[in-house]
Amino acid sequence: SVIFPVQKLHRSFLPYIAMDWGSGAPGVAYICAESPGIQGYPKGSLILCDEIASYDPTDSGMNTGLHWAPSKWADALKDKCKEWDCPLEGVCDESYGIEETLLEKFEELGLSLIKPKKERVAGWQMMRNMLTSVKARDGKPGLWISERCEYFWKTAPFIERDVKRPEDLNTKGADH
Numbered sequence: 001s002v003i004f005p006v007q008k009l010h011r012s013f014l015p016y017i018a019m020d021w022g023s024g025a026p027g028v029a030y031i032c033a034e035s036p037g038i039q040g041y042p043k044g045s046l047i048l049c050d051e052i053a054s055y056d057p058t059d060s061g062m063n064t065g066l067h068w069a070p071s072k073w074a075d076a077l078k079d080k081c082k083e084w085d086c087p088l089e090g091v092c093d094e095s096y097g098i099e100e101t102l103l104e105k106f107e108e109l110g111l112s113l114i115k116p117k118k119e120r121v122a123g124w125q126m127m128r129n130m131l132t133s134v135k136a137r138d139g140k141p142g143l144w145i146s147e148r149c150e151y152f153w154k155t156a157p158f159i160e161r162d163v164k165r166p167e168d169l170n171t172k173g174a175d176h
Contacts, residue, residue, distance in 0.1 A: 017090030053151035
């Protein structure tokens with residue numbers, strides 16, 4: 001199983017924030033860590049340690065956001081980073097208002113986030129490969145997801161493929 005119990009990571013792990021912004025749609029931010037090749041995680045493995053998700057729990061499709069302002073996200077991220085001894089830096093998709101970008105707003109609020117590469121199809125393939133490596137225990141970098149990542153476990157295993165592009169996912173569902 002790729003689920004692992006909550007634990008402290010060795011100080012040589014490289015923690016960071018990975019966030020998919022959402023307001024009307026859910027947003028999710030993960031405290032991630034990259035393995036240096038210790039504690040049973042092959043070098044380059046990614047670990048989703050914890051999450052913050054802004055979804056409406058009354059929406060059975062889990063695809064309605066709570067309309068959190070950037071300041072609410074920043075406060076929640078600062079608290080979560082403190083728990084995990086994670087720097088206030090990482091990646092976040094870019095969108096917000098016309099006059100100010102989300103990344104600029106987060107910078108004002110004390111977070112140093114950069115725009116990630118948007119390669120959804122390649123990213124999903126890499127995720128599948130890394131999950132397969134965990135299951136096979138083949139020594140290749142894997143993707144481990146903590147039991148604390150509830151939104152991940154409630155959505156990711158059930159994401160549907162796009163009917164017209166089977167290598168891609170259906171972006172109308174909860175794909176954060």
